Amino acid sequence: MASLRHALIRSFLIKRGPDETTKRLLTLSSALNSELRQKQIDLLSKYPGGCVDLEKNDKTGIAVLTLNNPTKKNALTGSMMIDFEKRVEDLESWEKGRGVIFKGSGNTFCSGADLNVARAVGEGKDSGHPSLMSSFMQNITSRFFNLPLITVALVEGAALGGGAELVTCCDFRVVSSSANIGFVQARMGLSPGWGGGVRLVNLLGRLKALQLLSSASIIKGFEAQEIGLADEIFGEFDDSLETATSFLTNYTKFAPDVIKAMKRVVINASRSDMQSVETLNTKETQIFQSLCGGLANLEALNKKSKF
Numbered sequence: 388m389a390s391l392r393h394a395l396i397r398s399f400l401i402k403r404g405p406d407e408t409t410k411r412l413l414t415l416s417s418a419l420n421s422e423l424r425q426k427q428i429d430l431l432s433k434y435p436g437g438c439v440d441l442e443k444n445d446k447t448g449i450a451v452l453t454l455n456n457p458t459k460k461n462a463l464t465g466s467m468m469i470d471f472e473k474r475v476e477d478l479e480s481w482e483k484g485r486g487v488i489f490k491g492s493g494n495t496f497c498s499g500a501d502l503n504v505a506r507a508v509g510e511g512k513d514s515g516h517p518s519l520m521s522s523f524m525q526n527i528t529s530r531f532f533n534l535p536l537i538t539v540a541l542v543e544g545a546a547l548g549g550g551a552e553l554v555t556c557c558d559f560r561v562v563s564s565s566a567n568i569g570f571v572q573a574r575m576g577l578s579p580g581w582g583g584g585v586r587l588v589n590l591l592g593r594l595k596a597l598q599l600l601s602s603a604s605i606i607k608g609f610e611a612q613e614i615g616l617a618d619e620i621f622g623e624f625d626d627s628l629e630t631a632t633s634f635l636t637n638y639t640k641f642a643p644d645v646i647k648a649m650k651r652v653v654i655n656a657s658r659s660d661m662q663s664v665e666t667l668n669t670k671e672t673q674i675f676q677s678l679c680g681g682l683a684n685l686e687a688l689n690k691k692s693k694f
């Protein structure tokens with residue numbers, strides 16, 4: 388697949404060092420990247436609805452990032468994916484930032500990709516649409532995961548499919564005891580496509596990740612805590628945002644520069660080769676693309692089953 392080859396070539400070039408040929412090839416690579424990005428934006432902007440809101444508090448250094456599509460359980464439309472990228476860009480350059488709470492509106496987290504987008508992407512298999520959506524979301528979730536800020540997912544209600552993958556792109560998870568977290572891609576005849584497979588293995592280890600992905604089981608908040616997918620649990624009568632804020636303040640007491648430095652230390656130490664994650668993600672997309680629009684996927688989409 389072109390983008391896999393492109394990523395592998397780019398990774399080789401960056402490692403090779405700055406000679407003339409490499410510079411010219413990297414310029415070509417950048418041009419290819421911007422062409423890919425335009426194709427992604429053209430595809431995703433066809434699916435409007437909902438928004439992703441960001442409230443930054445310069446005084447406390449804490450921001451709240453909210454997936455806002457309550458009539459669809461915060462399912463991610465194409466325009467929300469583009470919104471998400473803009474909010475991540477804002478956070479990447481937030482000087483007074485210390486931490487981010489990532490939540491959904493209406494006491495639920497996210498029910499994954501909007502099924503209308505998932506269906507359209509599957510039907511556009513031959514035009515490479517699955518890889519365009521997958522690589523776009525992998526890039527944003529990787530950038531969010533590597534923000535120089537301490538991030539916590541506030542998980543209530545449902546976090547299903549891509550929604551469960553978004554749960555993994557935070558440093559920490561504060562989860563309602565009655566929340567439902569499910570990597571339900573297999574029920575859709577799919578595999579993870581938003582970088583959640585790579586992050587889940589890094590977070591829980593190969594065996595627990597394989598159990599969750601291959602069973603497509605939906606676990607409650609307290610079960611998530613037992614396996615290490617939740618760092619704190621709260622009850623239905625607790626104020627969820629207050630709980631997440633109080634949890635986050637344990638890690639955001641010091642000056643923004645110090646917090647950012649600590650996060651950068653951890654990012655660098657946890658990955659010896661920056662390109663390896665890009666290569667792993669690209670291979671995840673290749674697997675996702677191979678299933679998207681396949682028989683199992685189309686049957687599941689036509690059933691529009693609930694979980």
Ligand SMILES: CC[C@H](C(=O)O)C(=O)SCCNC(=O)CCNC(=O)[C@H](O)C(C)(C)COP(=O)(O)OP(=O)(O)OC[C@H]1O[C@@H](n2cnc3c(N)ncnc32)[C@H](O)[C@@H]1OP(=O)(O)O
Nearest residue numbers: 458459460462498499500501502505545548549580693694
């Ligand atoms: C790599 C990502 C991957 C991909 O791209 O293929 C995916 O993420 S695929 C999507 C995987 N997620 C799902 O399949 C979840 C589907 N939704 C449900 O199971 C339920 O809606 C649930 C459990 C989230 C909530 O159930 P509840 O009974 O509380 O509410 P409703 O089902 O009545 O939902 C209310 C309202 O929201 C609409 N809805 C919910 N999820 C989605 C979605 N993912 N896409 C589009 N619309 C969604 C649902 O249709 C209802 O709308 P209404 O007009 O009232 O019928």
